[in-house]
Amino acid sequence: MLAMMGRIGIQKIFLGILLIDVLVIRSVAADNAKDLKIWPLPVSVSYGHDRLYLGNDLELTTDGRMYSDASGILKDGFFRLLHILNGDHVIEANTFHFINSSLVIEGIHVVIASSGNELQHGVDESYKLSVPMQGNPSFAYIEAKTVYGALHALETFSQICYFNFSTRVIEVHQVPWTIFDKPRFSYRGLLIDTSRHFLPIRMIKKVIDSMTYAKLNVLHWHIVDTESFPLEIPSYPKLWNGTYSSSERYTMAEAAEIVRYAQRRGIHILAEIDVPGHAKSWGVGYPSLWPSINCTQPLDVSSNFTFEVIDGILSDISKVFKYKFVHLGGDEVNTSCWTSTPHISNWLEKKGLNESEAYQYFVLEAQRMASSYGYDIINWEETFVNFGSKLSRKTVIHHWLRGGVVQQATAAGFQCIVSNQESWYLDNLGTTWQEFYANEPLMNITKPKQQALVMGGEVCMWGERVDGSDIEQTIWPRAAAAAERLWTSYDNLAKNSTEVTERLAHFRCLLNQRGVAAAPLTGRGRAAPVEPGSCYKQ
């Protein structure tokens, strides 16, 4: 007994504070979540009061029976975890010298139930993360159905680790942990716009990395638009003459690299080829796509060549963009260039179509072509609002503009994605993080059948007045507020946004520590801090 007491005494000297307390199980609820610093909040969390230390040589161990990690997705995710843990601080304590080795977490043991690593819509992203107190040596444990759930678990684990400035080692507090988690919505997106401002590949990769911290899982890449066409299209190589400059371009190999980079992090890339509007840049290389030299949008509906080009684009991108969906745009179509251009108005007359019917014809033809390449289609809401009954029933309606669209579309049996501009447009600097947090995708949708049709939502980083110099702070932390709305169980969401201020501030500072230029919480979007102060209070 005396020897044991002596050992405990020595441990106290070596290890500093060692708290032993009665195990307290807490189910997470919004008011108890004050103690938690995890963002977004998991489905179910129980934690205690003990502390473990992260070993200097943390290792990854796996079950290996089902999931072999042949492509190294899990291993790379683990290395990214180590990079995050080791890059923020300098660890000075040598955990090999700790007398009580059971207090040292030596590794993370990951068991993944499925053998494949295909990332597709609706993939199981659930996980269980546990950090038990017992163990000699101690381990953290992850169980997941797929490797993508395991990646989420590693992210959550990174958020319960702390560098202790006294012990100079990374610690896990509030042990033992048992976390069950899965997302509320399967589609949790962020739109970026590389037409209004070109974004270098490295910047896009940084955005993808930052998305993983908040468990966002779809990067909606609005690649081309009126102002520029930066993507290589091998079938029609003059299309990218519509770039701003010869260097502000993406080759197909680079697009494939972005898809690969994202996929290995559990993120889908949704390519958008917006037609028939928002397409002026297409005509720089192929002027015949314009109704006329003076009337350059929408794309010429009367011309077979227009649809040959669209088909070529879809054919090329289908080789690279493997997400189940493609976004065909279809928003803000001003048809006056059709009716005012003689050869097109003649064509309309011959076909017996008015402008609105021509718009419908265009969208349906584009849908048909995209389907032939195996895609399911997402379209902006105007297509539903104008000719919903004619759309392919599998169309996903992307709501951005008019109130009531989500109710109407789901009532008509369509799936929906929510991006209502008054709440989830990141380029609206006046929209506060509280408003981002409070925006409920199922607002006014009460029937379970309709609720089930809402795939999720997306915050939109339109690029008219944003480029690589300020995109990160315009996205974060407001996108994080929406990310919790999309991940966390409805009952665990704060009813009043201000309740999560401290936890979001903590997440914002975590982003800064990881090199992500997340803006202060106070003020408008991307506001600079107005005075000296702590990261946690601004």
Place this chain on the structure above:
Amino acid sequence: MLAMMGRIGIQKIFLGILLIDVLVIRSVAADNAKDLKIWPLPVSVSYGHDRLYLGNDLELTTDGRMYSDASGILKDGFFRLLHILNGDHVIEANTFHFINSSLVIEGIHVVIASSGNELQHGVDESYKLSVPMQGNPSFAYIEAKTVYGALHALETFSQICYFNFSTRVIEVHQVPWTIFDKPRFSYRGLLIDTSRHFLPIRMIKKVIDSMTYAKLNVLHWHIVDTESFPLEIPSYPKLWNGTYSSSERYTMAEAAEIVRYAQRRGIHILAEIDVPGHAKSWGVGYPSLWPSINCTQPLDVSSNFTFEVIDGILSDISKVFKYKFVHLGGDEVNTSCWTSTPHISNWLEKKGLNESEAYQYFVLEAQRMASSYGYDIINWEETFVNFGSKLSRKTVIHHWLRGGVVQQATAAGFQCIVSNQESWYLDNLGTTWQEFYANEPLMNITKPKQQALVMGGEVCMWGERVDGSDIEQTIWPRAAAAAERLWTSYDNLAKNSTEVTERLAHFRCLLNQRGVAAAPLTGRGRAAPVEPGSCYKQ
């Protein structure tokens, strides 16, 4: 002949464009620099019209006779070059298949004349970079006196490489190159302020990396000030109770890591411990340093403890900060808390000192202590203005406020650093890049002896209203404009800032490609782009 012609024909098919032209030697002058895209502009540049291709497996070869690179500084610099070249684009061509292998640059051959790798003030940073047309295989050649000159050469080399969207390989245009280069000033600084806002280590490292792109070589780390004291001081461990929060701190090991990270990139870290003003935060842990609980600045000049603490700080930092200089501040000293606090005014009376003499006494005592640790001292200009004749002759005067100080200080034989606030304060968002570019450190200093006393200059990123979320775009590109003023030979500088707009825009976009959030050129400091457009035109 026919066979040769046939081979040339095949080469043209395989390699695309192959231009052979008469060799044109151009010495760089500001107006010819329009063709160059290097920033900052080198001393002497000759180039041609030919093109070489960068081999897929670019290798580093060295002479080895003098410089062994035992600590891997050169090798790491080379890997950073590869990371930059390969990370921006996806290389698709296989240079091993090029028929004419003499067109492929297989490696960079580096010869360094000195054996050591000590980084100290005045280290030789010169280099010669040549890319000859002849060679089978072709090589780029670097000669430098020190490894730090070689690092600059690698940076310049990275700026003459281009990803060609047709050949899908990195090319070097305008071959053959012969570049001789060295800095005009040996001190080319950037100040960061981690007291007004804590900057995570990762952010500081990003700033250091970005400095290397513009060949800045001193990071003036204004570590502590009124608002917070984030640095661990082992001799007086309560000093960092003055942090904003328990996590917004740097351990000494982390400070050492920053020094190491910078040193391996050729950058000195200048630590500033500003006394006796700007020091309120010191008293959070040691309230006796304050004149009184209600009057908390400057540090109590009457107390031995004050100087014991300063001595402890200097002792601790001297173990980590190995730059020849330490900055002791001494600016903006409001002595009213001395005269209004009884025990101090009594002490002044006893010592026969007025407030001004007490200020002088304080600064000289701090200088004496810093000297005892082997440091040379930098002080802000008020010390010179108020008691220049009493300062140690080796003091370097840091000009920021009053016109004429540099002329007066150099006339009195002092070395100077220039940071005049109306031109080189980055937190002044209204100061344009043109004004940064045009600010001449030797303005009105005509005598060669006095000119030689101007060590260089520094742009200051004060942190009152800047944090990790917006520091990069507040620094860049305006700091780059100053970086050229400090590096480039006076005769090669543009007499009118607007002449370098295109080249600076190119450098800004290069920074973006490398993941540095450099702001558009147009508008105020860190202004967002006002509309869609090309990086090169905003």
